[in-house]
Amino acid sequence: MSAFSCKKSKVAREPIYYQLAAKGLAYIQLPVNSYFIYQDSATATEDSVVVTTSSFEKLYIPCQGGLINLSGNYYYQVFRLKLKASNSLPKEYWLSGTATSKYNGEIF
Numbered sequence: 794m795s796a797f798s799c800k801k802s803k804v805a806r807e808p809i810y811y812q813l814a815a816k817g818l819a820y821i822q823l824p825v826n827s828y829f830i831y832q833d834s835a836t837a838t839e840d841s842v843v844v845t846t847s848s849f850e851k852l853y854i855p856c857q858g859g860l861i862n863l864s865g866n867y868y869y870q871v872f873r874l875k876l877k878a879s880n881s882l883p884k885e886y887w888l889s890g891t892a893t894s895k896y897n898g899e900i901f
Contacts, residue, residue: 806865806866808853808865808866808867808868809865809866809867809868810867810868810869811868811869811870811894812870812894813870813872813892813893817892818849818872821872822849824847825845825846825847827844828841829842829844829876840878840880841878841879842876842878842879843876843879844875845876845886846873846874846875847873847874847875848872848873849870852868852870852895853866853867854866854868869894869895870893871892871894871895872891874888875889875890876888876889
């Protein structure tokens with residue numbers, strides 16, 4: 794009778810990549826410096842907005858091991874969009890929004 798043991802090797806997992814919906818991004822990714830003219834439904838006056846920020850980032854979160862959070866490495870996306878009205882103050886935005894696909898720790 795012989796006895797032997799094996800050493801388990803850790804297999805590196807590819808990080809998960811949480812992504813925003815491609816169809817949604819295609820709709821909201823606007824070129825910077827683009828102008829849009831619209832008619833205000835309340836006053837019937839025409840105005841315009843310009844895209845000042847339209848940025849897309851792929852960010853990385855390293856493994857967060859421990860007793861409570863056992864999630865592994867993953868990537869996620871962040872999209873930011875800012876529109877400025879032609880008659881607004883320098884730091885005042887007509888629209889400012891952020892969308893993220895960051896994993897929130899919930900089990901699916």
